[in-house]
Amino acid sequence: MSGPAWKEDFPVSWVDDHYVTRREFTKSLGLVSCAACVANGALLATAGAAQPPPGGWPRVLVGRVSGVPVGGSFVFDYPAAGDRCILLRLEADRFAAFSQKCTHLGCPVLWQPGPRRLYCPCHEGFFDEEGRVLAGPPPRPLPRIGIEREGDDLWAIGIRS
Amino acid sequence: MGDRDPELSGPRRERLRREREMVRIHAVLAGVVFIILFQFLLLMVAVDGILGGGAGRVLPTALASGLSFAAACWLIGTLLAGRAGGAR
Numbered sequence: 001m002s003g004p005a006w007k008e009d010f011p012v013s014w015v016d017d018h019y020v021t022r023r024e025f026t027k028s029l030g031l032v033s034c035a036a037c038v039a040n041g042a043l044l045a046t047a048g049a050a051q052p053p054p055g056g057w058p059r060v061l062v063g064r065v066s067g068v069p070v071g072g073s074f075v076f077d078y079p080a081a082g083d084r085c086i087l088l089r090l091e092a093d094r095f096a097a098f099s100q101k102c103t104h105l106g107c108p109v110l111w112q113p114g115p116r117r118l119y120c121p122c123h124e125g126f127f128d129e130e131g132r133v134l135a136g137p138p139p140r141p142l143p144r145i146g147i148e149r150e151g152d153d154l155w156a157i158g159i160r161s
Numbered sequence: 162m163g164d165r166d167p168e169l170s171g172p173r174r175e176r177l178r179r180e181r182e183m184v185r186i187h188a189v190l191a192g193v194v195f196i197i198l199f200q201f202l203l204l205m206v207a208v209d210g211i212l213g214g215g216a217g218r219v220l221p222t223a224l225a226s227g228l229s230f231a232a233a234c235w236l237i238g239t240l241l242a243g244r245a246g247g248a249r
Contacts, residue, residue: 022186026237029193033233036200040219040226043207047216139212 057158073111078156097145098131104138189240196233
């Protein structure tokens with residue numbers, strides 16, 4: 001007699017059910033190629049977003065001189081909401097601003113007024129007050145934000161990589 | 162050509178034809194796999210360009226990836242069309 005009754009009700013074996021034909025495999029290779037192409041296109045769109053907009057960088061009021069003590073810092077958004085930047089007041093009338101995203105893996109950098117350096121706590125990356133890499137894994141300097149002072153107002157005017 | 166040799170019997174000729182067909186299929190599959198590996202390499206170069214500040218590399222890699230995809234589609238199309246023709 002043959003095997004159990006369920007084998008007659010479900011005659012397709014597990015192996016046959018999961019058998020992949022060469023034709024299906026070939027089509028899946030085409031899908032993988034399509035996915036790689038789409039991913040490259042998405043990267044292209046991302047890279048385009050990092051370029052200045054057609055009308056140039058916007059001019060945005062980011063804060064007041066009186067609002068930040070000498071040696072202090074504050075965080076603002078530029079050029080769009082969510083693009084975090086950090087402004088440093090190095091001397092009474094000397095300012096510097098940088099993107100707050102570490103050039104290693106994008107963690108936010110923090111200002112350390114004592115040693116006067118920017119610090120990335122994720123992987124111990126350090127930048128000087130000009131945004132240059134002092135130590136750690138960051139591969140390049142922080143993108144610098146152009147700052148213009150008008151009276152008591154501080155304006156962000158662009159990004160320089 | 163060997164498969165037109167009148168001394169070859171029918172089954173032998175059929176086996177020879179199938180062997181040649183398999184060689185062609187495997188060559189096309191190897192080509193498609195090579196193209197996909199090349200596309201992954203392009204993807205790595207593009208990611209490296211974006212993270213390393215060399216965004217100028219992204220457009221050429223995207224174009225090359227598109228061409229590679231077109232080539233893979235063409236290869237797969239010829240393979241499937243050839244097999245459909247062989248089945249008639």
